[in-house]
Amino acid sequence: MDAAQVGGDAGYAGKANQEYCRERGIQTSFVKRGRPELVKKKNDIIRKELARVRATKMEGSFGMQKEYYGLK
Secondary structure, three states: OOOOEEOOOHHHOOHHHHHHHHHOOOEEOOOOOOOOOOOOOHHHHHHHHHHHHHHHHHHHHHHHHHHHOOOO
């Protein structure tokens, strides 16, 4: 089973990763390359939501672990 959607920060948005995902039809939260479009598309909304979910899950888990171990 392959992934249909992938969330990653700017460090994973290299040309090779973008091409790999595009060839396999995987939706990502990677920042687009090139000139910005004037009209927002459905993919932009999905990209934004993937980035939000990824950040919430990852950053939230780090915060909980820091509090658990008393590392505020």
